[in-house]
Amino acid sequence: MGAPIRSRAPRMKIATWNVNSLKVRLPHVLDWLAANQPDALCLQELKCENKAFPLAEIEAAGYQAQFNGQKTYNGVAILTRQPLADVSFDIPGFADEQKRIIAGTLDGVRIVCGYFPNGQAVGSDKFAYKMAWLEALTGWLRAELLVTPRLVLAGDYNIAPEDRDAHPDWEHEIHVSVPERDAFKALLGLGLVDAFRLFEQPEKSFSWWDYRMMAFRRNFGLRIDHLLVSPPLAEKCTACVVDKTPRKLERPSDHAPVIVEFA
Known part of the structure; x- marks a missing residue:
């Protein structure tokens, strides 16, 4: 009698990527999907209305898509190989014309994809909007985690x-200010864990x-694309990396994908 056949433990790979115009970057996205085969890819800054979303091309690549877009600005999507359940859009109770949030459940994991406001400059109206948005997001996620303890905020x-997440010569206050970093800490205060920092990184x-x-050539950058995961997922996290490969292409997004893997 031969040795018993051991089934391979299920794994999950989730990635996040600000593509800075899906129309422009679609070939890069399709190539990246083929090469990396994530279970879910969260996209930000689509810059296209829902009616212009390239659904046929995404489906031809073997993926389904849920998206929340608008003309010219913002827009988010989640691409998955298996159907995404319980899809929702925007932050409940927060009046906002900007399309920045989409969420759905995949194999019991709640995936929230967000394009957080830039803020422009500390003290500006756009910065005030950013802080109000972050406060609303944190309040919503606090309730979400009570219902869905397995959650990824991508x-x-x-x-x-x-x-250490900003080049030492970064001179601007935006993205590194105390209020913004305190808002990030508030998300961690919900119990979420920065998956990237679970591992030793360069x-x-x-x-x-x-x-x-x-x-890019000088590596003068910021780490602003994140995957925060709830404790049950943090325990199963096996890797989290930044994939710089697409940033080296012609006409790239200014962001690189970030990938997390779970056992």
Whole structure:
């Protein structure tokens, strides 16, 4: 009698990527899906209305898509190989014309994809909007975690949470200010864990580089794209990395994908 056949333990791979125009970056996204085969890819800054979403191309690549878009700005989507259940849009109870949130459940994991406001400059009206948005998001997630303890908050946060997440010569206050970092800590206060920091990482690990001043070549960047995971998922997390490969292509997004894997 031969040895028993052992079934391979199920694994899950989730990625987040600000594509800075899905129309422009669609070939990159399709190639990346084929090469990496994530179970879910969270996209931000689609910059297209729902009617212009390239659903046929995504489905031809073997993925389904749920999306929340608007013309010219913002927009989020979640691409999955299996159907996404209980899909919701926007932050409940927070009046907002900007399309920045989409959520859905995949194999018992609640995935929240967010394109956090930039904030422009500390003290500006856009910064006040950013802080109000973050407060509303945190309140909503507090309730969500009571119902769905297995949760991933993926997206472009537009916050570099610690000094090591910004190039030492970063001179701007935006993305690194005390109020923004306190808002990030409030998300961690819900029990969420920064998956990237569960593992030893190279110094100056960033996920965004300006198009100007050869910033990518100089590695002058910020780590502002994050995957925060709830404790039950943190316990099963096996890897979290930034994939710089797409940033090296012609006409790339200024962001790189970030990938988390779970056993």
